Amino acid sequence: MKEQQLDNRQPHPYSIIGTSRPKVDAYPKVTGRALYADDISLPRMLYGALLRSPHPHANILAIDTRRALDLPGVVAILTGSDLPHKFGILPSSQDEYALARDKVRYVGDPVAAVAALDPETLEQALKLIEVEYEVLPALMSIDEALDQPDVKINEEARIGNIHKAVAYEFGDVEAGFAEADYMREDWFYYEGNTHAPIEEHACVANWEPNPSDPIGGKLTLWSSTQTPHYVHRELSKVLSLPQSHVRVIVPNVGGGFGGKSDPFSHEICAAELSRRTGRPVKITCTREEVFLLHRGRHPVKMWIKTGVKQDGTLTAMHFRSFLDGGAYGSYGIATTYYTGVLQTVTYKLPSYKFEGMRVFTNKPPCGPKRGHGTTQPRYALEVHLDKLAYDLNIDPLALRKHNLIQPYTRTINGLRVTSCALDKCLDVVTERSHWYGMRQSTPNQPSVVGPLRRGLGIAAASYICGAGKPIYWNDMPHSAVQIRLDRGGGVTIYCGSTDIGQGSTSILAYIVAEELGITPEHIHVETADTALTPVDLGSYSSRVTFMAGNAAISAARKLKEQLFEVAATRLAVPAERLLAAENALYDEDDPGRSLPFVLAVQLAETKFGALVAAGTYAPPEGIHGDYKGAGVGPSPAYSYSACAAQVAVDIETGELTVEKLWLAHDVGQAINPLLVAGQVEGGAYMGHGEAVMEQQTFRKGRHKLPSLLDYKLPTTLDTPEIETILIEEADPEGPFGAKEAGQGPLNPVIPAIANAVYDAVGVRIDETPITPDKILQALKAISGKRVQARTVQPITIPNPWPTRLIQWQPDEQAKVIEPASRYGYKSNQRATLMKGGDA
Template identity: 85%
Template structure:
């Protein structure tokens, strides 16, 4: 990886912030000393596991657990009747059961849970449980779910298998398209894929019985989760235990990428098995179970219609998305909104209309994956804009630059934009890749079968959601800090470090504020009993939100330390500064006292030194209409990417030779960690673009193992040139913004656009594999043509009038469906064969 360290200069007066340094927990992780959930061993511990459905859709007729219970070494077995309370991560999607009761909805749906003395007995017991099923028809795609509303998958569906349908219109769309000199329509398909974290899901539950306690005791649950606060909430609900009797701890987490953001059946079952047996219970999922529980990227079909003037000015955009949600809700309602809501944050759109629909299918439930709901539409929009640029005879870079959103503005759908350095991101990747000076028809210069091309794309992402999952007026993140008289500093925060370095960021921020080195700081994180509430590690929220909370807490202590130091040194407090574990007079640095002495003086004067700080996003960052709660963020990050590819026209082999990736990070709190996050996003985007996909055959996941699921290795990964663009955000911690998810989004469309530049044909679906390239080249027959590897075939009437009630001011209300389909207005998406827009 090539990092532009010359860009990481420190033009600010900080001593810790802006410097490249290792993570505070790097040593235990690289030496194997760090403990993960599966490493936890407790006395008298039992081993737990789940029996999962072999059918994608079936009614449960009977379950016989007696053969398993008779097996020596089996201690307890649970079935659905033992845990009848429904749960879910969103309050609007409480549709899951820890163990299925009436029917199963995907291969892998849990049916029974077993606790045994050892893993071998556990495996044997699971096989002995007898389940009688009545197999039902399985719907395995968006098209099938729309075409067969009589096959009801999930009772949460409003009509047929439609989980959620939303529609918003901003501005005068008819006028916007009338003002356009040219209009183009396109279809795209983005395949679903899995997070594939290196650590499988695992948990250990321990029940401490207490006969004097009305609830019988207290539960401790260690789990590989990104959201201990929400797991705590759902375990309390399902087990009917008071929240005060439950403690959830997230130890070291070996990667999540969104896949560990839900509460899961194995966590709830382990907790209940521990309560029933009064013994610790560990459940560790196999890699196959990780694929079967999934919660990964939604497969999405998208249609875009955009109007543009001859000079490239966008006049209107109409965007439709169809999401394959799998069997349950997960974060799916939010994902549906996210597929449409952020198009306006990247480019100025005077008129915008979005229609989104999520369908239930008999697949494992989809959820959030790095970029949550924005990766698929960003791919479609950026390729669509490239087509518009070619139609107009414009440089694709120039079209983007002409329509960039401006900083400190509001979008047509009411989102508040603060800092925005997307223009600089585009300039940097274009200059370093020579995109602006090289011919866009380079493929004609290649004499052999291998053709080369460059592609460009831009994107945006959020720095945390503007609203919590359960709407309330409480902080999104809180931090507590305690100083001890020996100079020790302990920071308490509920945020979960899933490898992105959030624990290190907290240490850097507190160290900067107190003028000490990070090594002085002890961190307690992700423990619902010891630490204040933080909503979790998702939506790139931790640096911005927990970071601001940490600043608030640290400054309260800093004020007290400076007050006593000012008295001891006989200087005004405003003349003091702190660095390198010393508080000193800025005008006479020799006049100073050690940090530890200042702590002792402050404790003698004030008593115990403890402070807290909290953060919640401002209220004025979204529009005033129903549904405006998805999309707003206290700040948006921006990224741009140029990809250089080589395509072998004889074999179809696609090689991504290099990626130039610029990210608007606001202020890099630790440039080394930011560069690592950007490169990690680039790596994941590259994998999704060229190889990753979830394939199902006859209702089953065809490749539920890392031997078969194609992931890029270090040998596959292209050279990545990382460019950090620093324009501090006025509201971010020390000006910082997110870097964990946004950099992924422009990589996929940049590669797709580079493939077109190389071979003169387009493949409007992911992943772009050799067989699709050969198919496209064969169909093109040497002509400069647009090829779709798979044409969507949407069923009729996907937009029933009675499902969506149109209102002024962009509101959409879900109401009861009509019983007569003749009352439905025809909102059928256009057949791809009739789409207008000239071939190029």
């Protein structure tokens, strides 16, 4: 049966959509008038902070808070026994306490919370709390966590320190490898890194007592979060409050990039301290604490084996990922799936096998960072494909174009692809970068006199436009928008979405302005207040423009229908001939016959009463396969990006300079090209940093670089020239044809730089970041020819997936293949494992 598709593309020119204009909240932000969480100050407010563990792994034997409580100015102290309920962002990973109860699992794990009259007293009180620890062995890497399963880090681990293990096969992989003329396998390692938003995490909690309320009062929390809906949910759970008694408000947010997507201990502790003291409590994290909160990019080891025909046609791929998850679950189960399921969305794979594993370690918990779960495997796959192309003596660009996924198709693992302009993205970046003229035709030949060698690399990528399933699976909308028109011509939009700097508030204004035919200046947008705005699941997975945008269109069209009805009567023209633009409704055949928008609103209110409408959005059904685990990876649409990178490498010092990036992004339809270009360039900047300098490193269990002075980020002086190209090919299901732009453009940047380094000096650095010492080491290892100069050590355990393997064919019922015993477990123990491909 043919799938039904929502088509939001418009046949007539736009007034607002596609025009470059400032954000609707630009002025207060650039002038300092905008309020952020730490700017909020309430009468009688207390200051709060968390005492954090100095040990990466230890049992808590005793906590003595008496000296701190005796300090004048200390009002309240909490320990783990005061908050006994676990929490977590995923229903399957409820493994954190707001304050550690019996054990700490990383340096920074919170063990006590203090509220005091002033910051100085607060600092003294934290020093007076005495904690007795029994130090335990710390496991600080994937290999250590797998090699020492008896050192149990997190009780949520199914086996040893394995948090999650999944195994899937789509098509007949063995037959695909047998069909291949050539096969190659490689190991890669992607180092973890963090978000480093300008604004530290902060919140203010206020308990409002009410003796007549059986609950005793209501809680309001202002927090710098990307997910107010889920923070609202977890506060209700941990504090044993009805959700109707909890309100979460998100003020302006100074950057998130995924790092503010979890509910956090400081939010829960501030709320409980406020309830106990009857006074507002503010907790603002220090910069070091932000590094320890983390939830950033997982370190991942990856192994890829690919079969290919002599002409470059891919026949089969086997991909394995090993994730260092840190101490707690966060989004890690979803991340594990994401490292594998989206390989099929970029290139056609007739058969594909994926095995993924996440392990617990004694490091800060990893979670979602821009490009969640897809950045690491994209780096590995794009470098791997480059190696295949050189092995076969095929141009790397030609190999990619030969295998591109086609629009309006389904992948081997059942994901539905709508629009795809990746071919155009590749064409434009290769044309702009002069791909065939600039690349080194002869290994190690200088492009300029002296030690510099220049090279050009290319890579492609894809990303989702919002997850196809919510975190808690249900049939309710993923986004909702309410719009109210007032008789003075004002328009108010209510939406639960969070603007973390990407401009989603502005996007809602532009979309409604276009639908109603008014200018954005007439619109007020009220967002992210759980007491005022309808539910939106949050600002993550590049979902807001697509999902909240579609909900806004739905609500606006209901109101427009009422306006057109009264305008048709007043103008004596058929409603189907009416259009709305420039603050008026007019006859398409006779534009001089028009009605001012404000008069149309007054006539409509006279006829229909208060003008309020709601619109909702949920992804369509049937966009994924029917096997267990198919809920991670599907999206109503996928965006596509291509990057060409020009680098210069000094063969005497190893110094790597990224000189220019050409980045083309398939955005569908740019709602505001200025904002889209900003998002693309922001992704390029972040990808450049991850490629050449960013890394979370640890020494003796402690974060080695927990400050912006030591953790290296590119400055404006380091950032290369970026040429941004927007490819507009409207998607039939996006709002006005739009797709995401916030995360996908990051993904091709890292492998493009890595491939350019090889083009420049003939060595592969199969791990990130690509630093001068690694380049020098690799250069010393080569002897006059291009060789694999630096390799990543493989995972040595023989077969680490304690799971059942799902083999699934599209349009066929999934069948479970019983494996032999894995990882030393006997077959009679399989009953303890989850059915359906994961453990």
